[in-house]
Amino acid sequence: EVQVVESGGGLVQPGGSLRLSCAASGFTVSxxxxxxxxxxxxxxxxxxxxxxxxxxxxxxxxxxxRFTVSRDNSKNTLYLxxxxxxxxxxxxxxxxxxxxxxxxxxxxxxxxxxxxTVSVSS
Amino acid sequence: xxxxxxxxxxxxxxxxxxxxxTCRASESISRYLNWYQQKPGKTPxxxxxxxxxxxSGVPSRFSGSGSGTEFTLTISSLQPEDFATYYCQQSYIxxxxxxxxxxxxxxx
Numbered sequence: 636e637v638q639v640v641e642s643g644g645g646l647v648q649p650g651g652s653l654r655l656s657c658a659a660s661g662f663t664v665s666x667x668x669x670x671x672x673x674x675x676x677x678x679x680x681x682x683x684x685x686x687x688x689x690x691x692x693x694x695x696x697x698x699x700x701r702f703t704v705s706r707d708n709s710k711n712t713l714y715l716x717x718x719x720x721x722x723x724x725x726x727x728x729x730x731x732x733x734x735x736x737x738x739x740x741x742x743x744x745x746x747x748x749x750x751x752t753v754s755v756s757s
Numbered sequence: 758x759x760x761x762x763x764x765x766x767x768x769x770x771x772x773x774x775x776x777x778x779t780c781r782a783s784e785s786i787s788r789y790l791n792w793y794q795q796k797p798g799k800t801p802x803x804x805x806x807x808x809x810x811x812x813s814g815v816p817s818r819f820s821g822s823g824s825g826t827e828f829t830l831t832i833s834s835l836q837p838e839d840f841a842t843y844y845c846q847q848s849y850i851x852x853x854x855x856x857x858x859x860x861x862x863x864x865x
Binding site: 682685 | 789802842851854856857858
């Protein structure tokens with residue numbers, strides 16, 4: 636079964652750090668476009684970061700310079716290192732796979748995890 | 758960056774009603790527009806990709822149309838399990854993966 640499972644969320648003080656993990660099964664993380672999407676309480680979906688199969692990484696302006704996406708091919712796992720956390724980073728963080736087709740990458744997001752909750756508060 | 762604006766932001770409708778949600782892009786995105794459904798406390802689920810192609814398993818009462826800057830998601834006969842929030846997302850220029858603000862469909 637193709638799935639991703641996030642972990643690593645929790646309560647952290649402003650300015651603190653967290654590392655989220657996303658363990659994939661049924662497919663290879665390094666061969667896919669993997670993305671992080673977050674959802675603040677009562678709000679919509681916000682794209683956070685993406686890592687391409689070739690290794691290129693991109694970030695939303697709101698997290699650029701503070702968050703880093705990476706992967707461990709041996710563990711088939713995606714990570715999101717979050718530093719200098721702010722109250723506005725409080726959200727459920729979803730790990731997801733970007734599906735590629737017809738030369739468009741990613742065309743859509745076809746596999747989503749259940750999410751892990753990050754709360755930034757003193 | 759391309760912006761996506763959904764309207765309405767929420768709506769109330771009765772079971773059996775026809776519902777239409779609009780997504781407008783700030784510039785032309787051809788037909789690179791996808792729709793997701795998210796039920797409360799649940800993960801988003803892909804409904805439609807490439808404007809009008811239903812993801813496997815999605816009921817045929819869902820349909821999508823449009824091109825360029827204006828797109829619609831239509832539910833031909835609203836069912837109890839369709840009450841959810843719907844998001845559009847563009848894949849014409851990525852990154853970023855732009856999502857619309859969402860449309861919450863509630864029971865009337």
